[in-house]
Amino acid sequence: MDFFHVLVVLLESTIRVSVPLVFAALAGLFTERAGVFDISLEGKMLGAAFAAGAAAAVSESVWVGLAAAVLVSVLLSLVHGYASITQRGNQIVSGVAINFIVAGATVILGEAWFRQGGRTPALVEGARFQIVNFPGADAIRDVPVLGPIYADLLSGHFLLTYLAFAMVPISWWILFRTRFGLRLRAVGENPGAVDTAGISVIWLRYRAVICCGILCGFAGAYLSLAMTAGFVKGMTAGKGYIALAALIFAKWRPVNVMFACLLFGFLDALAIRLQGAPLPLIGQVPVQLMQALPYILTVVLLAGFIGKAIPPKAGGVPYVKER
Amino acid sequence: MSVPYAKLPGWVEYGLVPLVNLAVAFLVAGLVVLLVGENPLEAAYHLINGAFGRGEYIGFTLYYATTFIFTGLAVAVAFHAGLFNIGGEGQAYVGGIGVALACLWLDKLMPWYVVFPLAMVGSALFGALWAFLPGWLQARRGSHIVITTIMFNFIASSLMVYLLTRVLKPLGSMAPQTRTFAEGGQLPKLDWLLSIFGLNVGTAPFNISFLLALAAAFAVWLLIWRTRLGYEMRTMGHSPSAARYAGIRESRIIVITMMISGGLAGMMALNPIMGEQFRMQLDFVQGAGFVGIAVALMGRSHPAGIIPAAILFGVLYQGGAEIAFEMPSISRDMIVIIQGLVILFAGALENMFRPAIARAFAMRGQRAAALVETKGA
Numbered sequence: 001m002d003f004f005h006v007l008v009v010l011l012e013s014t015i016r017v018s019v020p021l022v023f024a025a026l027a028g029l030f031t032e033r034a035g036v037f038d039i040s041l042e043g044k045m046l047g048a049a050f051a052a053g054a055a056a057a058v059s060e061s062v063w064v065g066l067a068a069a070v071l072v073s074v075l076l077s078l079v080h081g082y083a084s085i086t087q088r089g090n091q092i093v094s095g096v097a098i099n100f101i102v103a104g105a106t107v108i109l110g111e112a113w114f115r116q117g118g119r120t121p122a123l124v125e126g127a128r129f130q131i132v133n134f135p136g137a138d139a140i141r142d143v144p145v146l147g148p149i150y151a152d153l154l155s156g157h158f159l160l161t162y163l164a165f166a167m168v169p170i171s172w173w174i175l176f177r178t179r180f181g182l183r184l185r186a187v188g189e190n191p192g193a194v195d196t197a198g199i200s201v202i203w204l205r206y207r208a209v210i211c212c213g214i215l216c217g218f219a220g221a222y223l224s225l226a227m228t229a230g231f232v233k234g235m236t237a238g239k240g241y242i243a244l245a246a247l248i249f250a251k252w253r254p255v256n257v258m259f260a261c262l263l264f265g266f267l268d269a270l271a272i273r274l275q276g277a278p279l280p281l282i283g284q285v286p287v288q289l290m291q292a293l294p295y296i297l298t299v300v301l302l303a304g305f306i307g308k309a310i311p312p313k314a315g316g317v318p319y320v321k322e323r
Numbered sequence: 324m325s326v327p328y329a330k331l332p333g334w335v336e337y338g339l340v341p342l343v344n345l346a347v348a349f350l351v352a353g354l355v356v357l358l359v360g361e362n363p364l365e366a367a368y369h370l371i372n373g374a375f376g377r378g379e380y381i382g383f384t385l386y387y388a389t390t391f392i393f394t395g396l397a398v399a400v401a402f403h404a405g406l407f408n409i410g411g412e413g414q415a416y417v418g419g420i421g422v423a424l425a426c427l428w429l430d431k432l433m434p435w436y437v438v439f440p441l442a443m444v445g446s447a448l449f450g451a452l453w454a455f456l457p458g459w460l461q462a463r464r465g466s467h468i469v470i471t472t473i474m475f476n477f478i479a480s481s482l483m484v485y486l487l488t489r490v491l492k493p494l495g496s497m498a499p500q501t502r503t504f505a506e507g508g509q510l511p512k513l514d515w516l517l518s519i520f521g522l523n524v525g526t527a528p529f530n531i532s533f534l535l536a537l538a539a540a541f542a543v544w545l546l547i548w549r550t551r552l553g554y555e556m557r558t559m560g561h562s563p564s565a566a567r568y569a570g571i572r573e574s575r576i577i578v579i580t581m582m583i584s585g586g587l588a589g590m591m592a593l594n595p596i597m598g599e600q601f602r603m604q605l606d607f608v609q610g611a612g613f614v615g616i617a618v619a620l621m622g623r624s625h626p627a628g629i630i631p632a633a634i635l636f637g638v639l640y641q642g643g644a645e646i647a648f649e650m651p652s653i654s655r656d657m658i659v660i661i662q663g664l665v666i667l668f669a670g671a672l673e674n675m676f677r678p679a680i681a682r683a684f685a686m687r688g689q690r691a692a693a694l695v696e697t698k699g700a
Contacts, residue, residue: 037469079667083667083671087671087674087675088674089670089672089673091671092407092409092469093616093666094667096616096666097666097667097671098663100659100662100663100666101663102663103656103659104656104663105355107656107659108653108654112360241473244473286485288482295477296474296478298474303464303466304464
């Protein structure tokens with residue numbers, strides 16, 4: 001029973017840390033499927049987290065915070081879009097730039113506006129997301145096996161958590177079952193054909209980039225409005241890159257994205273859990289190895305050793321209309 | 324990177340366009356200063372004064388510049404072959420192992436001029452090794468170099484935390500760092516170089532690795548523009564298909580280029596480890612690998628551009644510290660914003676102002692031509 005309890009706790013924290021990864025990786029899915037590489041997921045998430053924390057602290061409303069997060073993230077996406085779609089600049093360079101600007105700006109603005117060492121003030125009750133409890137969760141908790149699964153694993157998360165997992169089938173549906181999705185994927189594989197069909201490549205890519213911004217906004221809002229009560233500088237701590245890794249690991253497919261995020265979230269939860277504890281057979285595993293595991297796995301995958309990850313064909317290439 | 328616009332005179336291409344981009348980056352940075360409620364002109368004054376006001380400040384500026392020359396060259400070499408090495412951070416970090424090993428082994432037995440070359444080789448070797456795998460994976464398995472080098476940055480940082488907390492840390496010490504090196508592991512300062520100009524270097528850690536950085540810049544120029552390998556690299560960067568038709572072995576060039584790039588990034592570790600801290604600490608790279616991207620973009624991947632660009636970033640780092648000191652509401656993170664803006668305007672948006680500039684020149688050219696015509700008639 002003890003093992004079961006540990007497992008439930010572990011899976012619960014897996015879900016908790018996976019949520020921003022799911023949002024961010026799905027965000028990356030939209031742009032990359034449309035042929036725009038985006039390594040600024042990290043920066044967008046951080047900017048959104050800051051905007052959410054700051055706006056919620058001032059307005060004391062969680063919804064204002066969420067709106068601010070989405071707004072800032074979409075604006076940053078549009079900067080990336082302008083550089084890489086309209087100006088046909090290097091998408092990687094643009095992404096790196098956004099990550100830098102946000103990393104600096106969140107600290108400078110946070111310090112100037114709140115004077116708490118780059119943090120936003122701790123958020124009051126109405127300014128952060130509350131846990132959603134399913135009906136009867138407390139009553140059923142003591143039922144063996146089913147009780148903890150229902151009460152701890154399924155119930156008791158934030159609204160955004162459920163939204164994140166709902167976004168997985170929704171994204172799949174948008175990308176694979178709508179006309180917009182078909183065109184979006186086409187623009188990432190063969191923009192010339194889309195252009196010939198009389199559809200604007202530019203406008204499609206901009207819409208993909210905006211979708212990315214909205215989802216990154218949710219990811220950031222989750223960090224500062226749900227996971228913790230307020231923004232702390234650098235709080236994304238590489239999650240954007242893990243999301244990118246998950247996206248590649250999932251071979252740019254929505255359902256796989258969810259599983260990859262859960263896997264990386266699980267590794268993260270396990271690393272915290274195992275800190276200093278020896279494992280049977282293997283002995284003590286350095287925490288650092290556990291932390292590096294998602295990155296190592298991604299490299300191994302990219303090398304084609306566990307199946308080949310083939311990115312959208314037109315990814316990273318700005319579209320130039322035939323002259 | 325290809326330039327789909329009309330050819331401009333050299334001084335416009337390499338002087339005016341980067342300057343315009345830089346000016347816009349600074350203007351936007353000035354807006355951020357305004358947003359914080361401070362005076363941008365005052366900030367600019369502290370920036371310049373903090374970077375050049377005294378011999379000591381200049382020493383610090385050049386100390387930072389040394390680091391950025393290495394990482395800037397690293398990024399530039401890869402750029403020439405069409406590779407975007409975003410892993411300078413990790414390569415420099417791992418390069419530190421080479422420096423630390425040489426110093427820990429010999430610092431008590433040999434003088435610095437014996438340890439230095441060994442540390443140099445060590446740092447370049449470890450940095451090159453860390454770049455070898457991404458290069459090899461790109462060449463042989465087609466994995467995207469940008470993604471693998473990002474992943475390798477994170478792996479390097481985990482590896483170094485492990486090494487510094489468990490392996491290289493002296494017994495009984497709590498701090499995650501190696502022991503302090505004896506005299507043999509400490510580079511002499513370049514105080515004599517500044518005293519030629521009547522400046523006193525003071526406590527600034529401006530050291531002999533600056534000269535190595537200049538030598539490396541010259542070597543990179545030789546390599547890229549005066550050797551067959553460099554020619555092949557540039558061909559590949561310009562047009563991979565042309566390179567393939569010309570019989571250039573693509574995968575070989577990718578691996579070699581990445582190793583040279585990684586080696587240069589690794590040599591960056593000499594400056595902070597042997598030149599300033601005299602021990603290897605956690606996180607000694609402090610983002611210099613990423614600064615290298617901005618430096619290479621600003622310097623148009625040419626050593627003659629990279630050195631001034633590196634000095635510019637040295638100014639930003641040293642002057643930025645001074646701003647943070649004099650104007651408490653602006654922290655050093657201002658540099659990070661400026662850096663990002665430089666990367667954005669000099670890199671991703673490099674063509675934003677080019678059409679306008681090109682048009683201005685085309686008009687001037689036409690007028691001159693018309694003038695010649697009327698005179699001829």
